[in-house]
Structures are given as C-alpha cells and as structure tokens.
Amino acid sequence: MKYIFKFMFHRIFFVILAMLAQLFVLVSVLMKFYDYFAFFYVGSIILSIVVIFIILNNKSNPVYKIAWIILILLFPIFGGIFYIFFGANKLSKRERLRMKSIEDKTKEALKPKPLILEEMKLHNEIAATQSKYIQDYAYYPPYCNSTSEYLSIGEVKFEKLKEELRKAEHFIFLEYFIIEEGVMWNSILDILKEKAKEGVDVRVIYDDAGCMFKLPYGYDKKLESMGIKCCIFNPFKPVLSTRMNNRDHRKIAIIDGHTGFTGGINLADEYINEYEKFGHWKDTAIMVKGEAAWSMTVMFLSMWDYLKGIDEDFNKYRPKLPLSDEICKDGYIQPFADNPLDDEAVGEVVYLNLINKAKKYVYITTPYLIIDNEIITALTSAAKGGVDVRIITPYRGDKWYVHEVTRSYYRALIESGVRIFEYTPGFIHSKTFVVDDEYGVVGTINMDYRSLFLHFECGVWMYKCRSIYDIKEDFINTLKMCHEITIKDLDDVKWYKKLVRTVLRIFAPLM
Numbered sequence: 001m002k003y004i005f006k007f008m009f010h011r012i013f014f015v016i017l018a019m020l021a022q023l024f025v026l027v028s029v030l031m032k033f034y035d036y037f038a039f040f041y042v043g044s045i046i047l048s049i050v051v052i053f054i055i056l057n058n059k060s061n062p063v064y065k066i067a068w069i070i071l072i073l074l075f076p077i078f079g080g081i082f083y084i085f086f087g088a089n090k091l092s093k094r095e096r097l098r099m100k101s102i103e104d105k106t107k108e109a110l111k112p113k114p115l116i117l118e119e120m121k122l123h124n125e126i127a128a129t130q131s132k133y134i135q136d137y138a139y140y141p142p143y144c145n146s147t148s149e150y151l152s153i154g155e156v157k158f159e160k161l162k163e164e165l166r167k168a169e170h171f172i173f174l175e176y177f178i179i180e181e182g183v184m185w186n187s188i189l190d191i192l193k194e195k196a197k198e199g200v201d202v203r204v205i206y207d208d209a210g211c212m213f214k215l216p217y218g219y220d221k222k223l224e225s226m227g228i229k230c231c232i233f234n235p236f237k238p239v240l241s242t243r244m245n246n247r248d249h250r251k252i253a254i255i256d257g258h259t260g261f262t263g264g265i266n267l268a269d270e271y272i273n274e275y276e277k278f279g280h281w282k283d284t285a286i287m288v289k290g291e292a293a294w295s296m297t298v299m300f301l302s303m304w305d306y307l308k309g310i311d312e313d314f315n316k317y318r319p320k321l322p323l324s325d326e327i328c329k330d331g332y333i334q335p336f337a338d339n340p341l342d343d344e345a346v347g348e349v350v351y352l353n354l355i356n357k358a359k360k361y362v363y364i365t366t367p368y369l370i371i372d373n374e375i376i377t378a379l380t381s382a383a384k385g386g387v388d389v390r391i392i393t394p395y396r397g398d399k400w401y402v403h404e405v406t407r408s409y410y411r412a413l414i415e416s417g418v419r420i421f422e423y424t425p426g427f428i429h430s431k432t433f434v435v436d437d438e439y440g441v442v443g444t445i446n447m448d449y450r451s452l453f454l455h456f457e458c459g460v461w462m463y464k465c466r467s468i469y470d471i472k473e474d475f476i477n478t479l480k481m482c483h484e485i486t487i488k489d490l491d492d493v494k495w496y497k498k499l500v501r502t503v504l505r506i507f508a509p510l511m
Helices: 002-008 011-032 034-057 062-074 079-087 093-109 114-123 125-137 154-166 183-197 219-225 293-308 346-356 373-384 400-408 410-415 449-454 467-479 487-491 495-506
Strands: 146-151 171-176 201-207 229-233 251-255 259-263 280-282 285-290 332-338 361-365 388-394 419-423 426-428 432-435 439-443 457-463 482-484
Touching: 034 062, 034 079, 062 079, 093 293, 114 125, 125 332, 125 346, 125 457, 146 154, 146 332, 146 467, 154 183, 154 251, 154 259, 154 285, 171 183, 171 293, 183 201, 201 293, 219 229, 229 293, 251 293, 259 293, 259 439, 259 457, 285 293, 285 332, 285 439, 293 332, 332 346, 346 373, 346 432, 346 439, 346 449, 346 457, 361 467, 373 388, 373 410, 388 426, 388 467, 400 410, 400 495, 410 419, 410 487, 419 426, 432 467, 439 467
Parallel strands: 171 201, 201 229, 280 426, 361 388, 388 419
Antiparallel strands: 146 285, 171 251, 251 259, 259 285, 332 457, 361 432, 419 482, 432 439, 439 457
C-alpha cells in the first residue's frame, strides 16, 4: 500500500494520466466520426504505405527499417501514425541550427592533429586509419601526451573520483545518465557543495528519463540552491514526441580540464555494490589525465551550451598551468563522442574497425548483445578467420525481455566460432573492447540499437597504452567467474522460451 500511495504522488503517475487523457480524446474523436470510419481507414492505410516508402528510403539501419515495417503491417491503421510520433528522428529547423552551431564550436575547439596521425602511421597504418576516422567524423583528435588508468570495478572508480574531486581548483563538470540519492551520490554531493562554497564552478547534467524514478521532481532547483549549476537533458513531458527516443547516456566527470572519467558507471549505489540489485554488479571506467581530457571538457561544454542555449568561450576552460610532470607519453589516447542526430554511427564504426582489423583476439564485455547484421558479420567473419573472439554478457539481466533478446543471438555467433560467456555472479554492465594487446575502448556504448543509433554516447579509444594490458587482465580474471555458453545449453532451452526470443528479436531495434 505504501508503494501504491508513493506512486500515486510521483510525477510519472500524472504523466500516465495525461497520456491516457490524450488517448481518450483520440478514441472519442474516432467514435464521433464513426460514420466516416471507412474514410479514416482508407486514409490510415494510405498514410502507412507512404510511411513505409519513407522508411525504405531513409538512412537508418536496415534492421531498424524491417522492425518498423513489420509493426506497420501488423497494425496498418495506427502503425504509420505511431512511426511519425516515435520512429522518425527529425529535428525542427531551429533545433537543427542549434545542433549545427554546437558541431561547429566542437570543430573549432578541437583542432585536427595531422602530425600525431603521421607519427602513429609510422608505427601502424591500421591504427592511424582508425584514429583518423574518429577525428574526421566525430571531430575528436588523438593525443600523445596523456595517460590513462583503467578502473576495473565501481568501488575503485568511486574512491578515485572522490580523490580527484577534492583536488579541484577551477571547475567540476559531471554529466550522467543516472544519479540517485544514496551512499555514492551523497558522498560526491558533499564534496561538490564544499567546492562550490570555495568558488569552484560546479555543473551537473543528468538525463530526465534515466533519473525519473531516482530523483525527486525539481531536483535541479535543489542543486542550484546549493551553488551547483544544473541542466536536465530532454525533460520528460506527457506528450507524444520523437525526442523522447534520444537520451543522454554519457557518464562523464571532468576536473579542471586535465582529468576526466568515463565508462559504464552511473552515480547510484548498485554500481558500487552498496546494495544487491541483480547480484554482483561488475562495471568499469577509465581515467584520463593530460591534454586528452580537453576533448572530454569540450564534450560537456557542447552539451551544456546546447541545453542552455548559450554561447560560451570554451577556451576559458583550458588548463592554464603546465601539466604535471607525472603526465608523460602513454601511447595514443582519443576520447570521442557519438551524436545520434548527425546520421553518422560513430560508435558502431569504431567497434567494427576494431573487430575487422583484429589479427589475434577480440575480447568484449557488454550488458546487452542486440546487434545488427554488420556487427554479426564482423564477429563471425573474424572468428571464422581464426581470431579468438570472446564476449562476456550478464547471467542475470536487468530487463528480462532485453536479456532474452541478447540470448537469441548466441547460436549464430557460437556456431561460427565466437565464444560467449555469462557472468554468473550477477550483472555485468561494463562496455569494453580489447584487441591484440594494442587497442582498447572503454566507454558508455552498449552493443545494442539504442546506444549505437539513438543515444548520446562517449568513449575513449586507445592504442599502445599501458592500461590496455589492464583491460585484458581484468577480462581474463572475469572469465574465471563466467559460464561458457555451448550449443548444448542452447538446445536445452524450453521451446516456449525459444518462441519468446524469436518474437522479441523481431522488434529488438525498437527496444
């Protein structure tokens, strides 16, 4: 009863009521014009046919197109209308101009580094090609005067983040998909309040959908009252809108422009195993120090300016003092961001490049394995060519239907030689790639349609960094706590579960 009462006074309850009211109005209108139903029916069919042609000719992923076409064929009356509200990923002219201005500012703040690419090319042309793609299409260049430190579990990241936050002298920028009151966030908030009192510029961005059940309504105002500037990404509104599909899934922390964090870890207690949600929660992060952190600063400021509708001078936030002597060359480090509104699937291409260019091994951790034909082909082709391809996914999923879809991909991959392991202690939420002892990526990008095509994401691409060996070592150690999935395991699955997985997989791109 307590939970029912609490839900009735939560804003999501009023949002649902508003949605139901809109549905009631729609049904009432249809009933009012019941005598003209035949005209409405024909009009809806024509609209659905037109929408199908639009889908076939747009730039979206073919599997995404197929899922929508099937949905429209199953529900021809409302399918076309539903796509217009939820499937199209279009910006208004005003929003497009705002987004373009942010893109232009990002290019201006992050100058290309052809000399570093040339130097990298002398070591490895393949590495230089991958790096050049990120620079040319995501606008984030590589750096050779920075260091990275791999943080193999949420608890380690938590302690390291607090340590670095306490050192802040000029600014602290936090951008997270989920923030939830508890041990982790409250400890960080205490530091942020203290720093704000000292005159440090403290800013926080959080995603409204990600924090819907985590933070009370108006929490941004509460932070502002503490001296902490705050923005909410894409506030959830009780109206039908395509923009609800695009979320800010990044997890970024920047201190004074010289230190940055990213990875899978949000600011909530399950990420540091303060309480058990889906068994043991395994997650990872990367800390970057040096000039490469400037790219992460630009990521944050670009988003901040976009949300606030302002035009800041980014150069004010460049580190003014010489970098510490402890910052020395540690391979090549390239933080990058992925924008779902620019028709360039940066995250997927980065992953494809790593898989396709691998010579010895590809080790991947991901909480979700809901992939398109391009990635399936890349993984299976690599395995068939003798590359040791291994993927760790959770044994316990956080969403049962998503977990079932993940498992629906196992057979085709395993039959081609890809080895899949499930993390038996619980839920693995990390998103890491390590390849051939040379390349690594740690970031926020899941191997699913939402991360690859719909969300704002980020990651750190690395070549010849010491932390790459740490990623590999962590992967090997994690394997010891995993169960390898075999064809026999898949054959033993009950027929009705196989049926559920088959049906769910049809609509996987829409999940």
